C-alpha cells in the first residue's frame with residue numbers, strides 16, 4: 001500500500017483520520033491513529049491558540065509519530081443587525097424548548113478571526129508540526145511560503161476540480177478532494193462550488209487527470225472496499241471522518257455516536273441552518289423546522305455563534321433534536337470499535353482485495 005503519499009508522510013497505510021473540529025479529534029484518537037501507522041489529525045478550527053498548544057503537547061506524550069493540524073481559513077464576512085435579529089427570532093422557539101435563558105452573544109468579527117488564524121500558524125511552526133491542512137479556502141502566499149520554508153507538508157481541501165487546480169497552484173503539496181458524500185462542512189471555497197455537489201467517484205479521476213500533486217479522497221469512505229475503489233480511481237490516499245467519529249477514542253458525544261450508528265443512509269442530509277455554511281449530518285428536528293428558513297440565516301461563522309448555546313444545551317440534555325449530528329452518507333457502515341480495530345479491518349479488507 002506504499003506510494004508517494006505514504007513515503008512523504010512516513011506512513012504505513014494511506015489512511016488519514018479526518019480532522020473534526022468541535023472536540024471529536026481528542027488526543028487519544030489522534031495518537032492512536034498515528035501510532036497505528038496512519039495519520040492522526042487535530043481539527044483545530046474552533047480552537048484557541050493556547051488550547052491547540054496544550055493538545056499538541058498532550059499528543060506528543062502519546063506518540064512520537066507524525067500527526068497533523070487542520071485550520072479553517074478565514075474569509076471576510078458581514079451580517080447586518082437586521083440579519084442577526086431575524087435569525088434570533090427563528091431560533092427563539094428552540095431556546096424556549098431547551099429552557100435556555102436569553103444570553104449576550106459576542107458576534108465574531110473578521111479581524112479577530114484573522115488574528116487567531118495567524119496565532120495558530122505560529123503555533124504550528126513553534127511546535128514543529130509536520131503536516132498542516134486547510135479547509136474553507138487557501139491561506140495567503142505569505143503563510144504558505146513561511147510554512148514551506150520550515151518543511152511543513154501542506155494539504156488543501158477542494159470540492160471541485162477547479163478548486164483542486166487552485167490548491168496546486170497555490171503551492172499545496174497534496175489535496176483532499178471532498179465528495180458530496182462527506183460528513184460535516186463542505187470545504188468548498190470558490191463561488192458556485194456549493195451548488196454542484198460532485199460525487200467522489202466523479203471527482204477523484206477528474207482531479208487526478210488535472211493536477212500533479214497527490215489526491216486524497218474524502219467522503220463516505222468507511223472500509224477497505226472504498227479505500228481500494230479510491231485507489232483504483234487514482235487517489236493516493238483516503239481521509240475518513242465518520243468511520244473514526246464512532247470509534248471509542250473519539251470525543252463525539254454518546255448522543256452523536258448513537259445517532260450515526262442508528263442512521264440509515266437516506267436520513268443524512270445537507271443543511272446550512274446550524275452554521276450558515278452547508279454541512280452534512282443526520283436529519284433531526286432542528287434541520288426539519290429550519291428547512292424553509294435556512295437560506296435566510298446569517299453566514300458562517302455568525303450563525304454558528306448564534307446556535308452555539310442551543311447545540312450545547314441539546315447535547316448536555318442528551319437530546320439529539322437540536323444538535324449538529326455531522327455524518328457522511330455511509331452511516332450504516334459505522335461501527336463501535338477502537339481506532340486500531342478500524343485501521344486493521346480497513347487494511348485487511350484492502351489486502352484481501354489486492355490478493356484477488
Ligand SMILES: Cc1cc2nc3c(=O)[nH]c(=O)nc-3n(C[C@H](O)[C@H](O)[C@H](O)COP(=O)(O)O)c2cc1C
Nearest residue numbers: 018020021043135182183184219220241242326328
Ligand atoms: C464531525 C465532523 C467534523 C468535521 N470537521 C472538519 C474540520 O474541522 N476540518 C475539515 O477539514 N473537515 C472536517 N470534516 C470533514 C472531513 O474532513 C471529511 O471531509 C469527511 O469526514 C469525509 O466524509 P466521511 O465523514 O463520510 O468520511 C468534518 C467531518 C465530520 C463528520
